[in-house]
Amino acid sequence: MEKKIRILIARLGMDAHWRGSIVVAKALRDAGMEIIYGGNQNPDNIVRMALQEDVDIIGLSSLSGNHLELAPKVVKLLKKEKAGDIKVIFGGTVAPDDIPKLKKAGIVEVFGPGSSLKKIIESVTKIAGGSAN
Amino acid sequence: MAKSLFNDDAVDMIRTKREAWRKEIYECRREMPKKFETLSGFAVKPLYTPEDLSSMDYLRDLGFPGVEPFIRGVQPTMYRGRTWTHRQLAGFGPPEETNKRYKFLLKQGATGINGVFDYPTLRGYDSDDPDAAADVGRGGVSIDSVKDMNILFDGIPIEEVSVSLVTCQPICNISVQSMYFANALDRGIPLDRLAGTSQNDFLMETAVTIAPGVLPPAASFKLSCDAIEFCSKFAPRWNPISFAGYNYREAGCTAPQEVAFVIANAIACSQEMIRRGLEFDSFAPRLSFFLSAHNDFFEEIAKYRAARRVYSKTIQKQFGSKDPRSRMFRFHVQTAGVALTAQQPLNNIARAAYHAMAAVLGGAQSVHVDAYDEALCVPTELSSLTALRTQQILQSETGVTSTVDPLGGSYFLESLTNAMEEEIDRILEAIDGMGGIVKAAEKGWIHEEISAAAYKYQWAVESGEMPIVGVNCHQIEDEKLPIELFSIPETLGIQRKKLRQLRKQRKDAEVEKTLDAVSRCCERNENLMELLIGAVKVFVTEGEISKAMKRVYGVWDPPLF
Numbered sequence: 001m002e003k004k005i006r007i008l009i010a011r012l013g014m015d016a017h018w019r020g021s022i023v024v025a026k027a028l029r030d031a032g033m034e035i036i037y038g039g040n041q042n043p044d045n046i047v048r049m050a051l052q053e054d055v056d057i058i059g060l061s062s063l064s065g066n067h068l069e070l071a072p073k074v075v076k077l078l079k080k081e082k083a084g085d086i087k088v089i090f091g092g093t094v095a096p097d098d099i100p101k102l103k104k105a106g107i108v109e110v111f112g113p114g115s116s117l118k119k120i121i122e123s124v125t126k127i128a129g130g131s132a133n
Numbered sequence: 134m135a136k137s138l139f140n141d142d143a144v145d146m147i148r149t150k151r152e153a154w155r156k157e158i159y160e161c162r163r164e165m166p167k168k169f170e171t172l173s174g175f176a177v178k179p180l181y182t183p184e185d186l187s188s189m190d191y192l193r194d195l196g197f198p199g200v201e202p203f204i205r206g207v208q209p210t211m212y213r214g215r216t217w218t219h220r221q222l223a224g225f226g227p228p229e230e231t232n233k234r235y236k237f238l239l240k241q242g243a244t245g246i247n248g249v250f251d252y253p254t255l256r257g258y259d260s261d262d263p264d265a266a267a268d269v270g271r272g273g274v275s276i277d278s279v280k281d282m283n284i285l286f287d288g289i290p291i292e293e294v295s296v297s298l299v300t301c302q303p304i305c306n307i308s309v310q311s312m313y314f315a316n317a318l319d320r321g322i323p324l325d326r327l328a329g330t331s332q333n334d335f336l337m338e339t340a341v342t343i344a345p346g347v348l349p350p351a352a353s354f355k356l357s358c359d360a361i362e363f364c365s366k367f368a369p370r371w372n373p374i375s376f377a378g379y380n381y382r383e384a385g386c387t388a389p390q391e392v393a394f395v396i397a398n399a400i401a402c403s404q405e406m407i408r409r410g411l412e413f414d415s416f417a418p419r420l421s422f423f424l425s426a427h428n429d430f431f432e433e434i435a436k437y438r439a440a441r442r443v444y445s446k447t448i449q450k451q452f453g454s455k456d457p458r459s460r461m462f463r464f465h466v467q468t469a470g471v472a473l474t475a476q477q478p479l480n481n482i483a484r485a486a487y488h489a490m491a492a493v494l495g496g497a498q499s500v501h502v503d504a505y506d507e508a509l510c511v512p513t514e515l516s517s518l519t520a521l522r523t524q525q526i527l528q529s530e531t532g533v534t535s536t537v538d539p540l541g542g543s544y545f546l547e548s549l550t551n552a553m554e555e556e557i558d559r560i561l562e563a564i565d566g567m568g569g570i571v572k573a574a575e576k577g578w579i580h581e582e583i584s585a586a587a588y589k590y591q592w593a594v595e596s597g598e599m600p601i602v603g604v605n606c607h608q609i610e611d612e613k614l615p616i617e618l619f620s621i622p623e624t625l626g627i628q629r630k631k632l633r634q635l636r637k638q639r640k641d642a643e644v645e646k647t648l649d650a651v652s653r654c655c656e657r658n659e660n661l662m663e664l665l666i667g668a669v670k671v672f673v674t675e676g677e678i679s680k681a682m683k684r685v686y687g688v689w690d691p692p693l694f
Contacts, residue, residue, distance in 0.1 A: 013264070019384050038693075041345070042263075064271045064272050096614055113474065
């Protein structure tokens, strides 16, 4: 049996909106992935949880506008922990100009408002390099 | 004795004729291949007739505005007497900057202030807390101490303008509202002159914006009730709570859930106030509500009308109040942020205008219209102004204010209002069966219900069953953003500097003594607001107060997923 994709979903910093993160988490779960839902966390905790849980992907969510400060920190900390193979994706309210900035900082995929769940599932599956089931 | 609106013979004749019409005329045409139902899943028929209202007793079920069951409006004259309050939400960056925005909006004709606070303030953290750094000034204005509150309302006539404090969580409200009151007292304005509202809803902390390490539901509920108790004694024109159905809806729940949750919450607060020895009619007229205006036009209007009737009936049954004002469901509406799209953002002007019209046809007391850029950023001056003008156009140009409850009596709307009422009653019963809203929140049930509904909604958008212009239909490939986005002014440095100075200048012994008193007040289960209005004067900060409370109450890790 193929190993299930393990993904940590966390909300960056103190952002108050959970709707997107939970809806995406449920969709990924129903697509056969294993979800660790961390809720609001700072980058240190996110990386600690990711290592403890041995995840393939970290999905970060924020609608507060803190993404340029906090999302790159997660990537940096992963590298520092020699866990650069864990891929980081981001979803939330993000100005179009910020997308290239996030990608440059090592976030492999960015999903803005209105993103399709099917596309997110496909993309996560591809990033993890396997099939969802 | 119940008197129905139509006599049985007439209804029978209509039924016969309508059946014939359906078979011979309607069914010769094709309907579009879609499910006809409201956003929250109420079935919608092709046509409504007196048959649907055959059991309606006008005097019992509709009556007149300003009297029971208030379905036609809480005021007899409604907008013929006074327009709804044009209360535009604003808050970002340091208080110095938000103060300018408030003054701008008031100058442009806003008739109330609606102040929103940044994420650290909402969660009870100071700006210099390391976990807060990335969110300081985001989503609202940053408030750390009473000095920030002085700056925020500097030069604004708070004895005349009604001010809504969108404090969301009680942990935030207890400090921030105390700072607002302390600022007023400092300016020589007695508390009984202050008109306004604070949000102060424990479900915000425990079901809607939940995060690890929040206050336990019972503690959060207690703080919320402290503010209600305090205001009923000392600030009689202040609405000490605004049950935040809007936020439950933004998080994903349906229209009937939105209303049922706020009413269940109001019942719980009322029971607690009575337990504390207050007369029901001494606080109930000041319980206020906050609802969303989402995409489904008639469903939203039905929701507001049903809310008024359910509330008046339920309150009468449960508490037997003497004062009719205790049974009035008064509410503020914000147009649905969740309905806005980042794609083709100027389309949001049209969306928000429809939402606002539903709010007004539904009899709202006050309205905020969302700005067109809110799916992308905090509103610019131009987008806030356009939102305010949307309200002014609605009020002055469309004629919807000329008569009270203009859609009352519509076969469709009254039917939908009845269906909505039935569903609200069903959910209220389920919550009652769980032992009330606090228990339901503790079990994680409210959060679960909201997130399940959010998930269902998203798949409906995904399948195209729920069309969203610009998102799943009428898209523009490689769209170039047609608007300028707002960037939040520098905040963290300013707030940190003020905190450094504050901590240096204040008297440490006094601060320590005060924070100790806060913890002891929690231990003794006494009213915290009475203490805090004095306490904030010695410049204890919001974050310090929160820590002093959490030392006693502990924290709660809610079921998150």
